[in-house]
Amino acid sequence: MTTALTLSGISHDFNGEVSLSDINLSMESGECLALIGPSGAGKSTLLTLLDGRLKGWSGTASVLKKTLDANKPPQRNTRADTGFIFQDFALVDRLTTYQNVMNGRLGRTKNWASVFGHFSTQDHMIVGSILRDTNLAELADRRVDQLSGGQRQRVAIARCLAQEPKLILADEPVSNLDPALAEKVLQLLTGEARKRGIGVVFTSHQPELSQRFADRIVGLRDGRIQFDQPTHEVSEGTIEKLYFGSSTEPGLRVVK
Amino acid sequence: MHRTVTWLVVVGAIAWAALTADVEMAKFAKAGPRLWDFLSRMVPPDFTIWQDMLRGLAETLQIAILGTLFAVILSVFFGVLASETLMQPYIWRSTRALLAAIRAIPLILVAMLMVGAVGLGPLPGILAITFHATGMLSKFYAEAIDNVAAGPITALQSAGASRQQQLRYGIWPQMAPVILRDTVFRFELNLRESLVLGVVGAGGIGLYIQTYVRSFQYEKAATATLTVIILVLLSELANGYLKKRVT
Numbered sequence: 438m439t440t441a442l443t444l445s446g447i448s449h450d451f452n453g454e455v456s457l458s459d460i461n462l463s464m465e466s467g468e469c470l471a472l473i474g475p476s477g478a479g480k481s482t483l484l485t486l487l488d489g490r491l492k493g494w495s496g497t498a499s500v501l502k503k504t505l506d507a508n509k510p511p512q513r514n515t516r517a518d519t520g521f522i523f524q525d526f527a528l529v530d531r532l533t534t535y536q537n538v539m540n541g542r543l544g545r546t547k548n549w550a551s552v553f554g555h556f557s558t559q560d561h562m563i564v565g566s567i568l569r570d571t572n573l574a575e576l577a578d579r580r581v582d583q584l585s586g587g588q589r590q591r592v593a594i595a596r597c598l599a600q601e602p603k604l605i606l607a608d609e610p611v612s613n614l615d616p617a618l619a620e621k622v623l624q625l626l627t628g629e630a631r632k633r634g635i636g637v638v639f640t641s642h643q644p645e646l647s648q649r650f651a652d653r654i655v656g657l658r659d660g661r662i663q664f665d666q667p668t669h670e671v672s673e674g675t676i677e678k679l680y681f682g683s684s685t686e687p688g689l690r691v692v693k
Numbered sequence: 694m695h696r697t698v699t700w701l702v703v704v705g706a707i708a709w710a711a712l713t714a715d716v717e718m719a720k721f722a723k724a725g726p727r728l729w730d731f732l733s734r735m736v737p738p739d740f741t742i743w744q745d746m747l748r749g750l751a752e753t754l755q756i757a758i759l760g761t762l763f764a765v766i767l768s769v770f771f772g773v774l775a776s777e778t779l780m781q782p783y784i785w786r787s788t789r790a791l792l793a794a795i796r797a798i799p800l801i802l803v804a805m806l807m808v809g810a811v812g813l814g815p816l817p818g819i820l821a822i823t824f825h826a827t828g829m830l831s832k833f834y835a836e837a838i839d840n841v842a843a844g845p846i847t848a849l850q851s852a853g854a855s856r857q858q859q860l861r862y863g864i865w866p867q868m869a870p871v872i873l874r875d876t877v878f879r880f881e882l883n884l885r886e887s888l889v890l891g892v893v894g895a896g897g898i899g900l901y902i903q904t905y906v907r908s909f910q911y912e913k914a915a916t917a918t919l920t921v922i923i924l925v926l927l928s929e930l931a932n933g934y935l936k937k938r939v940t
């Protein structure tokens with residue numbers, strides 16, 4: 438196994454308001470990691486950083502063997518290497534399922550040819566096979582604003598897979614879905630990632646989903662890592678303390 | 694308190710208009726029969742002038758089409774300048790103020806000024822429509838730009854899309870239907886408004902109406918009026934059809 442990401446001494450603030458504080462974290466490729474913690478803990482901020490979209494942080498970060506620059510967004514190919522799944526799906530409403538999934542190919546295909554509407558046979562083949570994997574083939578020509586929430590998130594997952602990422606970052610991918618659907622969609626996401634040997638970092642407000650699908654859970658609070666343990670070692674008490682304990686309590690930190 | 698003032702102003706305005714306008718009540722009484730006389734002289738309409746009507750219509754259409762085309766070109770430019778998301782506040786604010794000022798000038802006034810500047814014919818009509826429509830269309834285009842959702846664009850950027858690809862596959866699909874709808878809407882307005890431009894000498898079918906009325910050829914004026922009505926109804930039908938297609 439190779440290292441998917443290494444963060445050391447990462448700190449960040451929004452105009453003085455601390456969002457990340459001395460984060461040290463590493464992850465093997467192929468691992469599935471859940472990032473949990475109360476609202477405002479810094480989960481989204483950390484994922485945005487890993488996606489190369491956060492500016493002005495300090496520390497050193499390397500994702501998929503490439504060092505991130507806190508002041509410069511990464512190149513096209515590097516951006517395509519990390520796939521991102523958004524809570525609100527972030528699809529282009531007026532385009533069809535097929536077109537939205539094809540949008541995932543943009544970072545991998547020829548720039549100007551694609552601007553003029555041309556995608557390679559390989560692009561079409563990849564999109565076709567992913568649509569089958571995600572059970573979306575019958576919905577290929579439907580506009581995505583005519584799909585249900587669960588279907589839309591499946592399209593977003595398909596778009597992410599189409600970009601052939603080496604790491605998937607998912608920010609509350611299922612919190613807009615009902616519980617049964619949430620489980621199915623998370624199953625699809627982690628299952629497809631495992632099949633391809635891709636690592637996943639996802640955030641969630643449902644600890645039981647994290648425990649079901651992640652190999653490892655990282656607890657974040659006030660921008661600090663409170664614990665970082667294999668899922669089977671994480672106790673109910675640890676999770677409860679993360680959400681309900683007083684924030685000044687230092688005894689909570691169990692860093693592996 | 695506020696309401697009392699409002700009512701006083703309304704009543705005062707009506708009283709002022711009724712009492713001081715140079716309209717004798719006796720004339721009101723006579724207006725009925727005279728209108729009737731006028732209308733009865735319009736029947737039967739004289740359809741022998743259909744070739745003139747076609748020529749007038751063609752010119753009106755030309756004015757509307759070219760006026761819309763030039764307004765679209767200018768509005769792309771001013772629309773970008775008036776966009777809150779693309780421009781610094783001082784730029785979009787001053788552009789929007791300018792556009793509001795343009796919209797505040799009635800078209801017929803612009804047309805008169807243009808006739809004064811470049812002479813009679815369709816050219817002043819085209820210029821007037823261009824000027825007037827740019828005021829509205831630029832604002833619509835700016836709003837179309839500002840209403841583009843940022844989330845999907847961020848998603849494409851994250852997927853590795855270049856600026857051009859983001860424009861083509863994220864921004865354009867969101868904007869195009871809105872822009873198309875606004876442009877068609879403005880074209881219909883341009884068509885309606887250019888019908889009367891002839892009255893001030895700026896070309897089109899309005900010129901014929903004015904000539905016929907001035908020379909007391911009411912049967913011909915009636916034909917021209919019918920032509921205008923039919924054209925407006927047709928454009929309304931076409932617009933309704935397009936609106937259903939574009940969502």
Ligand SMILES: Nc1ncnc2c1ncn2[C@@H]1O[C@H](COP(=O)(O)OP(=O)(O)OP(=O)(O)O)[C@@H](O)[C@H]1O
Pocket residue numbers: 451454455456474475476477478479480481482483
């Ligand atoms: N764009 C922003 N501008 C200013 N402050 C921000 C911004 N985004 C986040 N913050 C702040 O940074 C901190 C971390 O926010 P972040 O969104 O990462 O939390 P989160 O763990 O994802 O929370 P949630 O579970 O509610 O999504 C919070 O204090 C938040 O107020």
Ligand SMILES: [Mg+2]
Pocket residue numbers: 480481482608
């Ligand atoms: Mg968040």
